[in-house]
């Protein structure tokens with residue numbers, strides 16, 4: 001049982017772009033917290049996009065518990081939380097409608113993330129960055145999700161909010177035996193949170 005990227009090779013199309021990833025391997029097991037480090041522009045976000053099905057590799061494959069990611073129907077068992085939450089939600093939809101699109105939310109989850117019911121009546125621009133990121137975490141943590149890819153998700157938050165968010169995610173990951181991929185430029189953060197760090 002694991003999330004596996006095998007020989008992942010990828011380049012964005014057009015404009016004479018050169019390849020971004022060349023035969024990258026990665027394996028994340030349930031309950032594991034894997035850090036992903038590497039300089040800016042190396043392809044960490046791109047790798048997360050491949051692992052969660054937002055982009056398809058030119059070569060190689062993504063396997064979830066031995067089965068190709070593309071064969072999963074319905075909710076994707078690999079969910080990505082993005083660095084900039086405002087780019088991850090439809091700006092024209094009220095947050096409550098966005099949340100409903102993904103199916104049921106576990107009871108108590110919104111309260112645990114201190115998400116106020118009134119926020120669900122608002123549009124994304126009517127929340128702060130930290131509030132919207134908590135909403136995106138709630139949206140990602142569906143029943144059935146097995147792997148969570150966290151791409152610099154607390155980089156824009158103050159230290160107290162960062163600590164609260166990570167405490168919450170670590171507790172959820174432990175309880176649900178989620179595999180976490182944590183992307184960060186902050187090596188101290190990776191050392192503290194992760195069971196293993198893989199450079200890209």
Ligand SMILES: Nc1ncnc2c1ncn2[C@@H]1O[C@H](COP(=O)(O)OP(=O)(O)OP(=O)(O)O)[C@@H](O)[C@H]1O
Pocket residue numbers: 012013017020038039040041042043044045046047
């Ligand atoms: N949609 C896109 N179209 C074309 N090129 C892109 C696109 N997204 C990213 N790139 C390019 O792909 C390369 C890898 O970008 P990516 O965002 O994956 O890097 P990263 O390691 O996550 O960087 P950072 O640490 O700065 O967030 C960069 O050279 C970037 O310019």
